[in-house]
Amino acid sequence: MFGSLKGEVVRKATPMRIHLTCVRDLAWCLWRSIDTCEAVMTEAVGTSGGLLSECGLPSSQMMKLLSADFTTTDDVKDMKPSELSQATGLSLKECVEVLRTASNSHHPSPVDMLQIYQEGSELPQIVTFCKALDTLLGGGIPLQAITEVSGMPGVGKTQVCLQACVSVQLPKSVGGVGGEAVYVDTEGSFTVKRLKDMASCAVHHVGTIGGVAEDVSGFTIESIMKGVHYFRCQNCVEVLAVVKNIPKLMLVHPNIRLLVLDSVSFHFRHDFPDARDRAKLLRTVTKELIQPAVTHKMAVLVTNHMTTNVKEKGSATLVPALGETWGHCPTLRLNLSWCGPTRVAALTKAPHCQNSSAYFQVSIGGLRDVSDNTQPSTAGNLQHEPLNKKRKIMESNDR
Amino acid sequence: MMESKGSHKWTKNILNELDINPKIVVCAKKAGYVSASSILGASHNELEEKLGLSSFHIKNFIDAVTSHVLPKKTSAWDLSQTGEGDPKHITLGCQNLDNFLGGGVPAQGITEMTGQSGSGKTQIALQLSLCAQLPPVAGGLGKGVAYICTESQFPTARLQQMVKHFKAQHSKGPASYTDGIFVHHIPDMDSLVDCVRYQLPCLLSQRPIGLVVLDSVASPFRAEESNMENKNLLYTLGYQLHQLAATYHIAIVAINQVTSVIGNNNLYGHSGNVVPTLGLTWANLVTTRLMIGRTDSHVQAEQTEGSRQVKKSSSKTIVEYNVRELEVIFCPWLGKKSCPFVVTSKGIEDVE
Structure with missing residues (x-):
């Protein structure tokens, strides 16, 4: 017609x-x-x-x-x-x-705001198993965004990454993402043992709250360990290659919903006599990180070192490394630090929620809330229900 | 040799190693895109423009380069099955300390030993140098040791004393422990960096080395001014050590000094009045940070003088040992905790 x-x-x-x-x-x-x-x-x-x-x-x-x-x-x-x-x-x-x-060729067709909003609100988030941290992040580590975790050595950056690798695999029927993870290790701080610890706690947790759904029974330590794809990168070109290879990897493992880069700064702080070269490579990495995040609805989690920034008057502050060029890349910037004997996470850049902070602790089973009696009792914290499930319940009440 | 394998792999010409259309290779050579870093660092459009090829060819080109430099992919499950995921450990020669550290000192990344002077850092390093030479069944690596001294003369006499006791305890070790320890004295910062950059890779490629001890990393750097250039050198040193550790699967033990802090400078969540030196630049490079300190308590033990064959009751004396503490400041796979030990004439020992 x-x-x-x-x-x-x-x-x-x-x-x-x-x-x-x-x-x-x-x-x-x-x-x-x-x-x-x-x-x-x-x-x-x-x-x-x-x-x-x-x-x-x-x-x-x-x-x-x-x-x-x-x-x-x-x-x-x-x-x-x-x-x-x-x-x-x-x-x-x-x-x-x-x-x-x-x-x-790939044809992205324009979408309107309503569609983005609906998709966005349906998009699950990766819970961290620490309620305070989830609340801080607005429900968990968001998909389709780059989250940077910076902090002093030993404050728990790698632990956050490992926890995310386990959490991203939580079955959909309990409000999880049901995805897989890619772990890009630059510093050699990845350990199977820690992942196993966290995985067994997550499996136990799902076992106590989950029903009889198929994806719950398939959620085992073995399945979690198999869902973490590990790359050990010895220089920044290898990092670049892995990131560029993500679309190809997605063809084989279409369920990948998390990309961890631990850490982004390790290679990029070394051996760049010309600052412009580094800035250019960093921009390339940034671009390559944003692409899978948006097109494949992936969460990108990167860790960053801290460095001292000396001000003119001689006072120095601690800031995440890699400077201003990199600062534009992450959607969310989370800074971990010590506050007395407890760890505290502070949100320093976030478009969708308020900048504030939350206490957390690293227990054997992974990230947990700080309990009142300061005893690292994993049993008490395991009661924590993924936030997404709650939201679904809330939505059904609205109708 | 190591240089070309490690850090410069990405700046050398890789075009001839690619299995792609020769037309692309010619165009890339003409446009000056020969190394992996320049090709992967450039955007798709930039390459298309500079090489004058179609989008399809450029995509092929980038894919070929990507798969050429792509590191091996494994899953965490495979790592756990093959045992690659958990690093090999070098026993410390005492049950409690080994259990405490999950098997001993890991052959993964840089392990830092820090503590006040006289706390026993060198003692642990010496003990490790002996233990590393034990065969894998006995908790060692069955390999030699590179010992880089920057502070004082290598304590040969003390080592001999420890070897004597060690041989009596462990029957499976090598015939001569001292032959397996390569000692190198370094006077200053520049030669230390040069040594780790050029001499150490050479040694590692020629001899079976399982442990590198840096005793200490602090003194050459503390002697120099703390400016940007020296910080970069320090980063280079640590970075190179990381590369070597990953390439040769060796353990790196770096000994560090401490400095007093005034006020509550709680950067590492460690409550004490001393912090390891060399600042954030170095701390960012350390995988496992261990701190050794003396405690106020003492233990008494019988010490047997002389050789074991000649049993003289008169040589038995009661000695009092100061109990020391090994504390984990941070480690990706260990929680914050501490374990007591003593330094005796035999070396490092558990507290009963």
Whole structure:
């Protein structure tokens, strides 16, 4: 019905642009009624593929494709190389490449705020097993964001990472993420023993609260240990390679929902005579970290060293390392420090919650709340219920 | 040799090692993108522009480089099954201390021994130098020791004394313990960094070494001014030690001094009036930080003088030992706790 009109739309405003235009603008642009334009928009959203011009083809090939009226990847999707060659005048070899590129290219279609909001509120978070810390983070370590954990050596950065590796695998039926984790170890501080300790506590915990769901019975120490993919990186290029390889790894292990980089600063603080080189590599890492976080709904957890920042007057403060360039990368910055005999986590950068702090402790079973009698009683803290489950209950009450 | 293998692997030309379209290699060479760091550090668009190739070829190129430098992937489960996940340990020669540290001193990262002067840091280091040479069944690594001295002369006499007792206790050890300890005296900071950078990798590649002792890391650096350049050198030193530890699976024991703190400077959650020296730069590099201190309590024990064959009742004397404490300040796999021990003529011993 809208065949001719669609052609007009494609010529005047590409389908991509229709997504971004409001109905009124389209109606004005095409001199049609609003109802018709609404229908056009729905169809355009439903049928159009990505734009060929966004596939990164050489401009000479692109010109020929456009002049032969091929604008979207859908247009060439079902064609044979020989057909395309005939239609466009491109060589057979070029056509093969065009088709391969078109089929491989990834087309992000614009989404509106409501959709983002709905997805965001449905997105589970990785609980830390410490209620105070979860509350501080607004429910746990968020997916689709980069969280930086900085602090003095020995304050528990690696412990937070290990806990997250276990927590991310909590079954969906108890409000967990049900994912897997990638652990990028630069300092050699990863230990299987600690992971095992935390895993057995988590399994015990789920056993006490969980029901008879299938994913609960499959939640064992072995499954947790198998769900942690470990890379030991000896230099910053290896770190870069691992991060760049995440999309490929996702093809084999599509359930990966957590990327841990412990620590980001270890290699990047060494052997960079030129500060610009380091800044450039750091920006590349930043970009490569954000990409999987957003496209694969992954939580990225990085640790950072502390360094002294000497002010002009001679006073010095402790700040996370790697400077300002890096400071822009994390969505959340969590700083761990000691307050007397207890550990305290302070949120220093967060777009969605207030900057405040929370006490936590590191017990054999992982991160826990600080109990009143200061005894590291894991039994008491194991009662803690994942926050997401609570939220679901709250939502059902609303309805 | 080690340099090319370790830190410069990512700056050397890797194009010829890639299994890709020769056209891409030619273009990359022409544009000057030959090393893994420059290729992976560049963005997709930048490469496409500079190399003048299609997006598809660039993607192939980046994928090939990525898989070329990609380290091996394992799962935590595999690590636990093969035993790679838990580091090998060097026994300290005493049951309690070994249990306390989860098997002894780990061959993973840098283990720092810190404490006041005369607390027994060197004693533990000497004992470790003997224990490392024990075969794996006896809790050692069955390998030699590189002992880098920066503070004073290597305590040969004390070592001989310990060897004598040690041989009587452990039958499985090597014939000569002293032959397995390579001692190197270093006077200052620059030569220490050079030694760890160039000489040590050389030694490690030629001889079976299982333990490197740095006694101490503090004195050369404390003698120098604490400026940015020296901090970078210190970072280089620690970084290189980490690389060696990971490459050769050796234990690194670095001895550090302490400094008094005024006021409540609670940075490490450790309540004491002394903190290890060298500041944050070094602390960030330490994997396991252990602190040794003397306590107020004493234990009495019978000491047997002379050799065991000649049993003279008159040589038995009652000696009083000061009980010392080994405390974990931080360690990724150990909690904060402490364990008592004593230093006797035999070496390090448990307190009954």
